[in-house]
Amino acid sequence: xxxxxxxxxxxxxxxxxxxxxxxxxxxxxxxxxxxxxxxxxxxxxxxxxxxxxxxxxxxxxxxxxxxxxxxxxxxxxxxxxxxxxxxxxxxxxxxxxxxxxxxxxxxxxxxxxxxxxxxxxxxxxxxxxxxxxxxxxxxxxxxxxxxxxxxxxxxxxxxxxxxxxxxxxxxxxxxxxxxxxxxxxxxxxxxxxxxxxxxxxxxxxxxxxxxxxxxxxxxxxxxxxxxxxxxxxxxxxxxxxxxxxxxxxxxxxxxxxxxxxxxxxxxxxxxxxxxxxxxxxxxxxxxxxxxxxxxxxxxxxxxxxxxxxxxxxxxxxxxxxxxx
Amino acid sequence: xxxxxxxxxxxxxxxxxxxxxxxxxxxxxxxxxxxxxxxxxxxxxxxxxxxxxxxxxxxxxxxxxxxxxxxxxxxxxxxxxxxxxxxxxxxxxxxxxxxxxxxxxxxxxxxxxxxxxxxxxxxxxxxxxxxxxxxxxxxxxxxxxxxxxxxxxxxxxxxxxxxxxxxxxxxxxxxxxxxxxxxxxxxxxxxxxxxxxxxxxxxxxxxxxxxxxxxxxxxxxxxxxxxxxxxxxxxxxxxxxxxxxxxxxxxxxxxxxxxxxxxxxxxxxxxxxxxxxxxxxxxxxxxxxxxxxxxxxxxxxxxxxxxxxxxxxxxxxxxxxxxxxxxxx
Numbered sequence: 232x233x234x235x236x237x238x239x240x241x242x243x244x245x246x247x248x249x250x251x252x253x254x255x256x257x258x259x260x261x262x263x264x265x266x267x268x269x270x271x272x273x274x275x276x277x278x279x280x281x282x283x284x285x286x287x288x289x290x291x292x293x294x295x296x297x298x299x300x301x302x303x304x305x306x307x308x309x310x311x312x313x314x315x316x317x318x319x320x321x322x323x324x325x326x327x328x329x330x331x332x333x334x335x336x337x338x339x340x341x342x343x344x345x346x347x348x349x350x351x352x353x354x355x356x357x358x359x360x361x362x363x364x365x366x367x368x369x370x371x372x373x374x375x376x377x378x379x380x381x382x383x384x385x386x387x388x389x390x391x392x393x394x395x396x397x398x399x400x401x402x403x404x405x406x407x408x409x410x411x412x413x414x415x416x417x418x419x420x421x422x423x424x425x426x427x428x429x430x431x432x433x434x435x436x437x438x439x440x441x442x443x444x445x446x447x448x449x450x451x452x453x454x455x456x457x458x459x460x461x462x463x464x465x466x467x468x469x470x471x472x473x474x475x476x477x478x479x480x481x482x483x484x485x486x487x488x489x490x491x492x493x494x495x496x497x498x499x500x501x502x503x504x505x506x507x508x509x510x511x512x513x514x515x516x517x518x519x520x521x522x523x524x525x526x527x528x529x530x531x532x533x534x535x536x537x538x539x540x541x542x543x544x545x546x547x548x549x550x551x552x553x554x555x
Numbered sequence: 556x557x558x559x560x561x562x563x564x565x566x567x568x569x570x571x572x573x574x575x576x577x578x579x580x581x582x583x584x585x586x587x588x589x590x591x592x593x594x595x596x597x598x599x600x601x602x603x604x605x606x607x608x609x610x611x612x613x614x615x616x617x618x619x620x621x622x623x624x625x626x627x628x629x630x631x632x633x634x635x636x637x638x639x640x641x642x643x644x645x646x647x648x649x650x651x652x653x654x655x656x657x658x659x660x661x662x663x664x665x666x667x668x669x670x671x672x673x674x675x676x677x678x679x680x681x682x683x684x685x686x687x688x689x690x691x692x693x694x695x696x697x698x699x700x701x702x703x704x705x706x707x708x709x710x711x712x713x714x715x716x717x718x719x720x721x722x723x724x725x726x727x728x729x730x731x732x733x734x735x736x737x738x739x740x741x742x743x744x745x746x747x748x749x750x751x752x753x754x755x756x757x758x759x760x761x762x763x764x765x766x767x768x769x770x771x772x773x774x775x776x777x778x779x780x781x782x783x784x785x786x787x788x789x790x791x792x793x794x795x796x797x798x799x800x801x802x803x804x805x806x807x808x809x810x811x812x813x814x815x816x817x818x819x820x821x822x823x824x825x826x827x828x829x830x831x832x833x834x835x836x837x838x839x840x841x842x843x844x845x846x847x848x849x850x851x852x853x854x855x856x857x858x859x860x861x862x863x864x865x866x867x868x869x870x871x872x873x874x875x876x877x878x879x880x881x882x883x884x
Contacts, residue, residue: 344865344869348869348872349872350865350872353685354816354822354864354865355868357809357812358861358864358868359861359865360861361809361813362860362861365856365859365861366858368853368854369854369855480693484690493686523701524700525700528697528700529701532691532693532694532695535689536682536690540680543681544680551679551680553681554678555764555771
């Protein structure tokens with residue numbers, strides 16, 4: 232009996248493993264650094280997490296639909312270079328418009344290849360990662376781009392401005408999260424995405440048009456990238472060709488930490504928000520404690536594996552895998 | 556797969572389209588560029604391919620097994636840094652050229668150990684290999700930067716860099732090393748029990764369990780093999796350059812997976828050959844070399860590479876469509 236009770240407590244804790252880990256981290260960090268829990272620090276962590284966060288929202292939708300998107304990092308480089316370069320040439324509003332169309336077009340290519348042609352999403356988006364990286368370099372001729380009159384353009388509002396004293400990136404991130412959460416939780420389209428990711432065959436037989444659903448998830452992911460590019464370009468007021476390199480990993484790490492299953496069919500938007508914030512706070516906390524920048528990568532490694540392990544251990548009811 | 560009885564060259568080519576592709580691009584570059592068809596250039600291609608090729612050998616095993624290893628690029632950097640740094644330690648100062656040995660051993664042991672760690676986590680926790688090695692990709696790279704303090708190491712012992720540029724007869728030493736390893740892994744996969752089980756585990760895991768194969772240790776061994784080969788690639792690469800930088804091997808997982816998939820290995824596991832992987836690696840090597848000679852800007856090479864990868868996937872889908880299993884929607 233006693234053993235059963237321990238099992239129950241362990242499995243409840245494990246199901247909320249991410250929140251428990253998050254709480255422990257917060258407590259630990261606030262003991263070691265008194266600046267950690269100050270409002271300024273919390274706001275600055277959230278502001279810098281917003282770019283990864285907005286992308287992670289879109290990728291969550293793709294992953295729930297049963298696919299992967301590894302191309303978001305190089306797509307972010309492409310979109311940021313495009314919007315920053317066009318800003319001085321045709322003005323901010325048209326630049327945003329052109330960039331949006333171009334980014335959605337790339338998303339559409341992903342969507343066609345994975346959704347309609349039904350190719351393996353890992354390989355397709357891996358190929359797109361390389362191709363888009365090349366496109367970015369071809370477009371910019373390998374040079375970095377800058378906005379000249381940084382203080383006179385309203386474009387700066389997205390990255391540097393505030394709305395009601397809250398930094399704009401946080402507002403954008405929050406609005407995006409709420410909208411996508413509503414879509415996934417309360418609309419028929421959201422249900423179709425869960426159905427497609429959970430069991431594509433069953434979904435098709437019950438009348439879901441799989442190809443269209445998958446296609447649209449990639450458009451959502453691309454929109455996330457486009458919004459992230461506006462924030463990033465506006466904050467830096469310039470862009471390097473490889474600015475998004477490695478972002479796909481951090482984005483995916485946030486999604487995974489949020490408990491979204493890579494097999495598809497399960498996951499929630501708000502938990503992705505938590506996952507992204509955990510990554511942000513861990514990185515910030517380690518920096519405040521005086522660790523080297525790269526130590527956070529090591530910690531992220533451990534945290535990712537522990538989080539996913541706890542998550543699936545809770546589902547199967549035992550800690551170790553049944554693999555012989 | 557295992558039934559390598561060659562019935563006719565045509566049929567063999569239909570099963571291994573990558574070699575036809577190689578002949579095609581070989582002829583194309585030979586006519587398109589005057590510098591391509593030369594012994595010196597063939598040696599270059601072999602040396603350039605050997606790095607990616609070594610990793611691809613191990614990756615083929617892991618992918619046939621139904622797993623994937625994304626951490627190989629970071630392991631290359633770690634092995635290279637360890638190898639170059641340790642051979643310069645003061646305690647080995649009076650060892651002469653033998654000082655290289657502890658460096659190489661440390662690198663290979665580290666790579667194999669990291670592979671074992673990946674395999675052990677996949678086995679014991681049941682977390683998908685994609686996630687485990689994705690985390691390791693980030694974590695091991697962090698380890699490299701912490702270890703090197705973001706500095707490059709330079710090999711003070713010239714015997715080490717001489718090895719990287721030496722020849723054995725007409726062939727570069729590194730190419731010979733790669734070919735020997737290819738033969739060894741070919742033998743392992745096609746002629747041993749471990750090889751047969753590798754296909755079995757990837758093809759149908761529960762059937763393999765029922766047949767009495769211990770799946771876990773089996774995957775562990777294959778992860779150790781890919782870790783070993785990634786470390787070996789790190790050693791040969793640092794020997795070519797006579798140095799090691801902490802961001803060495805970035806994007807290598809991309810090149811390796813591209814080569815292996817080009818060679819016909821299935822991502823779902825259960826199918827693939829070393830001969831196919833050799834073809835995939837050579838195809839990428841010839842393409843890179845040829846486009847380089849024709850002064851195609853590196854930017855376009857990236858686009859072409861991505862396009863080829865997706866095109867091969869599309870073609871493969873068309874050629875190997877299994878009528879009944881396919882649910883058209």
